[in-house]
Amino acid sequence: MTLSLNAWKGLSMATFTLISVIGATIAVLLKEKAKQVYISCGVIFSSGVLLAGGFVHLLPDADAQFSEVGAEFPWAFCVSGSTIVGLACIEIILDRVIEDYITKSNNTYATVATDDTLDGQIENGEAMDLAPLVPIEHDHDHGHDHRHVHSADPNNPFSAILLTIALSIHSIIEGLGIGASGDISAIQSAFIAVVAHKGFTAFALAEGLVSSGYWKNHSRRKYFYISIGTFIMMNLIGIATGWGVSSSGEENTLTAVLISITAGSFIYVSVVEILPQETKNIKSARLPIIPIFISFIAGFSLMSMLALYA
Numbered sequence: 113m114t115l116s117l118n119a120w121k122g123l124s125m126a127t128f129t130l131i132s133v134i135g136a137t138i139a140v141l142l143k144e145k146a147k148q149v150y151i152s153c154g155v156i157f158s159s160g161v162l163l164a165g166g167f168v169h170l171l172p173d174a175d176a177q178f179s180e181v182g183a184e185f186p187w188a189f190c191v192s193g194s195t196i197v198g199l200a201c202i203e204i205i206l207d208r209v210i211e212d213y214i215t216k217s218n219n220t221y222a223t224v225a226t227d228d229t230l231d232g233q234i235e236n237g238e239a240m241d242l243a244p245l246v247p248i249e250h251d252h253d254h255g256h257d258h259r260h261v262h263s264a265d266p267n268n269p270f271s272a273i274l275l276t277i278a279l280s281i282h283s284i285i286e287g288l289g290i291g292a293s294g295d296i297s298a299i300q301s302a303f304i305a306v307v308a309h310k311g312f313t314a315f316a317l318a319e320g321l322v323s324s325g326y327w328k329n330h331s332r333r334k335y336f337y338i339s340i341g342t343f344i345m346m347n348l349i350g351i352a353t354g355w356g357v358s359s360s361g362e363e364n365t366l367t368a369v370l371i372s373i374t375a376g377s378f379i380y381v382s383v384v385e386i387l388p389q390e391t392k393n394i395k396s397a398r399l400p401i402i403p404i405f406i407s408f409i410a411g412f413s414l415m416s417m418l419a420l421y422a
């Protein structure tokens with residue numbers, strides 16, 4: 113039985129929701145992390161799938177749609193590249209907000225701690241030795257493992273909120289591309305690419321929220337549900353919005369733009385988000401590289417081969 117285009121979009125909404133819930137649930141249930149090599153192989157596999165989904169499937173589809181409306185300029189590649197630039201700018205801004213918040217929190221804590229210590233010494237009549245109290249070390253060594261915006265600092269719950277925002281932006285972009293698809297082969301390719309990494313993304317979000325105390329602390333658990341719910345809803349809203357655009361009768365140019373944006377998002381997530389972070393994990397944990405290579409090549413190759421049958 114062959115599913116219609118609308119059936120694929122409805123299936124996407126249900127499947128992405130289910131996979132997101134499963135990924136978040138696994139993060140909550142795991143008291144200890146699974147072996148890092150298995151997680152890294154899965155994440156790297158999804159990176160290869162996203163890369164092929166962007167370059168081999170979505171970009172050619174978008175370029176063909178632009179050609180149908182008589183566009184001679186390579187708008188598909190331009191829009192896709194602009195998406196990567198825009199996401200990078202958003203990433204830098206969010207990263208700076210997190211860094212400034214952490215610095216401010218640390219300075220406030222250091223000031224309060226110093227004042228409390230001085231008050232205690234004065235009350236006890238102790239001689240004040242300021243030397244141990246003044247230095248507050250801040251590591252500015254650029255060789256350290258810099259936290260990516262797509263990870264949460266367990267000591268700073270605010271970073272988990274920004275993590276939700278960042279992942280929700282990607283989520284709505286993915287949804288827009290799938291909802292706007294007017295071709296079954298295109299939506300099948302996008303569907304597989306999103307399915308391959310949606311669970312890992314939900315796992316990363318939930319793990320960051322758990323690490324920041326949004327699950328263990330019952331008074332804050334509602335924010336955990338709100339964050340996961342927002343992440344899921346943004347994807348559904350994106351699909352519904354794209355679906356509405358494709359049903360409006362003005363689908364050619366708008367659909368091509370949305371698919372180009374989705375392609376750029378796929379490429380950005382794979383190359384900028386996943387690969388650098390996993391490379392650090394592989395290096396720091398001394399993980400075996402052969403299974404990771406196989407996973408990456410398999411993800412890209414299998415997704416690329418689907419184009420032969422699309």
